[in-house]
Amino acid sequence: PETAAPNLVAAVSEARHWDQVMAMARIGAFTDADGNEGVNRPCLSALDREARRVLIREAQGIGLGVSVDSWGNLFLRHEGTDATLAPVLTGSHMDSQPNGGRFDGIWGVMAGLEAVRAIREAGIATRRPIEVVAWTNEEGGRFAPGCMGSMAFTGFARPDTWDAVADKDGITVKDALAEHLAAEADLPRRPLGTVEGPAPHAYVEAHIEQGPMLEREGQDVGIVSGIQGSRWFLVEIQGRTDHAGTSPVSLRQDAVQDAVRAITALNALMHDPTDVLRFTVASIEVSPNTSNTVADRVRFTIDFRHPDNVVLQARGNAIEGVIQSALRHCRFSLTERFHAAPVEFQPPVPDALERAARAQGLKAKRMPSGAFHDAQFLVPHCPTGMLFIPCRNGVSHHPAEYASPEALAAGTRVLAQALLELAND
Numbered sequence: 001p002e003t004a005a006p007n008l009v010a011a012v013s014e015a016r017h018w019d020q021v022m023a024m025a026r027i028g029a030f031t032d033a034d035g036n037e038g039v040n041r042p043c044l045s046a047l048d049r050e051a052r053r054v055l056i057r058e059a060q061g062i063g064l065g066v067s068v069d070s071w072g073n074l075f076l077r078h079e080g081t082d083a084t085l086a087p088v089l090t091g092s093h094m095d096s097q098p099n100g101g102r103f104d105g106i107w108g109v110m111a112g113l114e115a116v117r118a119i120r121e122a123g124i125a126t127r128r129p130i131e132v133v134a135w136t137n138e139e140g141g142r143f144a145p146g147c148m149g150s151m152a153f154t155g156f157a158r159p160d161t162w163d164a165v166a167d168k169d170g171i172t173v174k175d176a177l178a179e180h181l182a183a184e185a186d187l188p189r190r191p192l193g194t195v196e197g198p199a200p201h202a203y204v205e206a207h208i209e210q211g212p213m214l215e216r217e218g219q220d221v222g223i224v225s226g227i228q229g230s231r232w233f234l235v236e237i238q239g240r241t242d243h244a245g246t247s248p249v250s251l252r253q254d255a256v257q258d259a260v261r262a263i264t265a266l267n268a269l270m271h272d273p274t275d276v277l278r279f280t281v282a283s284i285e286v287s288p289n290t291s292n293t294v295a296d297r298v299r300f301t302i303d304f305r306h307p308d309n310v311v312l313q314a315r316g317n318a319i320e321g322v323i324q325s326a327l328r329h330c331r332f333s334l335t336e337r338f339h340a341a342p343v344e345f346q347p348p349v350p351d352a353l354e355r356a357a358r359a360q361g362l363k364a365k366r367m368p369s370g371a372f373h374d375a376q377f378l379v380p381h382c383p384t385g386m387l388f389i390p391c392r393n394g395v396s397h398h399p400a401e402y403a404s405p406e407a408l409a410a411g412t413r414v415l416a417q418a419l420l421e422l423a424n425d
């Protein structure tokens with residue numbers, strides 16, 4: 001449809017939607033030193049389950065069917081008129097960064113719920129079912145890498161390769177998932193995604209932009225054209241502890257000094273005069289981490305992203321040699337924990353989103369995503385796309401993250417209309 005469905009647009013309630021997003025923001029809420037209200041809701045934690053319970057109650061209250069798969073991905077199902085058709089899938093994630101905001105992830109789930117609710121309240125039947133999904137562990141903040149739920153769902157990665165992945169307290173993701181599934185044993189279990197069942201008809205993910213462009217340009221929504229590629233590595237540098245007062249510097253195998261050399265050399269490798277490449281070292285662990293003992297071990301992470309797969313391959317593959325040449329005294333190991341090529345979203349999903357925005361008189365712009373999202377793993381399996389809404393100053397992965405009630409409602413109305421179109425084709 002090229003025109004807005006007026007009763008559907010009216011059925012999306014800005015107030016109700018905002019209240020529900022804010023109710024979620026209270027689960028794992030904290031206030032930082034500047035008075036910002038952030039969220040710390042690690043995946044597969046008690047807080048995660050509490051938020052899911054609220055969502056499940058809400059979904060059951062409006063007549064949706066709830067089920068969970070073997071990776072803890074949670075599904076809320078609106079039935080279509082033809083039960084033999086594959087569903088249109090929409091959603092995002094409910095886990096947050098440890099120092100996260102109130103919108104990253106959770107908004108896409110709540111937008112899906114509000115959109116489905118509006119379709120039902122407007123009395124509109126859809127041919128296909130619509131399912132709202134909350135993917136497990138998108139952030140990778142507790143268990144690296146992120147996007148485990150969607151990678152397991154699509155068979156992009158073999159889940160048993162994560163068996164040993166543990167959080168800071170030594171709890172493995174395997175054990176955390178088992179505990180989580182036991183706590184949700186009352187929910188019907190469904191087959192795991194495209195690995196054990198058919199592909200969805202289409203996938204649409206709504207998310208805050210997490211960057212400044214939409215706000216700066218006065219756009220209402222962003223129609224995401226694709227997602228740049230990402231590679232995550234873990235580097236471990238192994239030296240020897242010595243007494244800081246007695247051991248001559250020339251005789252040491254100082255892991256901190258070699259880590260500094262490695263990071264400096266990597267900065268040179270990753271230098272990009274066009275400023276397109278993203279290279280980040282943001283987690284460094286030193287052992288034994290005391291001021292008067294030379295460190296015997298440093299572990300640091302690499303997050304490397306680029307929209308061009310040739311660059312992603314070439315520079316990513318050069319990391320090992322660059323570290324090797326930079327180290328003076330220590331040994332090292334390099335583990336690649338995540339490798340996702342850039343993706344481009346093809347019609348019909350971006351087109352459906354753009355049609356919906358235009359029909360509602362909203363300003364829309366095509367744009368790439370710098371952040372990764374669960375959507376990228378659906379691309380090989382079904383038509384996929386994403387919708388962005390503006391967020392204040394582009395701030396995200398921070399407690400100051402903010403998107404207005406109007407922006408949330410506008411995005412949800414576009415999502416609702418696009419879902420309706422996809423669910424009727």
Ligand code: GLV
Nearest residue numbers: 139370371372373
């Ligand atoms: C996901 O949060 C990302 O780092 O892009």
Ligand code: MN
Nearest residue numbers: 104105138207
């Ligand atoms: Mn997110």
Ligand code: MN
Nearest residue numbers: 097104139397
């Ligand atoms: Mn995030």
Ligand code: MN
Nearest residue numbers: 138371372373
């Ligand atoms: Mn993300």
